Amino acid sequence: AQKITQTQPGMFVQEKEAVTLDCTYDTSDPSYGLFWYKQPSSGEMIFLIYQGSYDQQNATEGRYSLNFQKARKSANLVISASQLGDSAMYFCAMREGGAYKYIFGTGTRLKVLA
């Protein structure tokens, strides 16, 4: 069954350092997409980055990169040079190729320390 697991309920990182948020997934579909969303305290859900299962290279978007290890079924989010504004809840999500439904993880709350 399709599943997303985020094992870190909360994390701290010092400002300007890099941080990795873990995400593992389970699917039997060879075609799927992986997504990361940010939810700051204001509540909105913001799309950050996408990785397709057939993509050869890891996705990058500014300070966000996705460490995609297909064999391990992991799609970790790396935030470089953390900023205070990165403090938020981060959700990993997956959608199988032929499906409409997105499966979300339980989220990781990140706190950036000054």
Add this chain to the structure above:
Amino acid sequence: DAGVIQSPRHEVTEMGQEVTLRCKPISGHNSLFWYRQTMMRGLELLIYFNNNVPIDDSGMPEDRFSAKMPNASFSTLKIQPSEPRDSAVYFCASSFIGAGVGEQYFGPGTRLTVT
């Protein structure tokens, strides 16, 4: 583009009252999703539509909940009668599922409080 629009942003109502939440998806998107978020249960998918047709409503908690999408630019989620346990933030999201990434874009949410 204005993004996904939800109204109202906040709703406070008394138990037993009918509540209607509204959503306008991003123009050109063909799929629409209703989610509920609480501290206890996290983010729950309630129902989703593709081309205005409900595909899966298995996440709708009870018959008190109903959702419609009469056209591509409007959807409603109705709770009748409302109960205190329905208090949550309700998100609407839309996406284009077809060629491309198909990322979801979320509205700002409606914070519902049932007293």
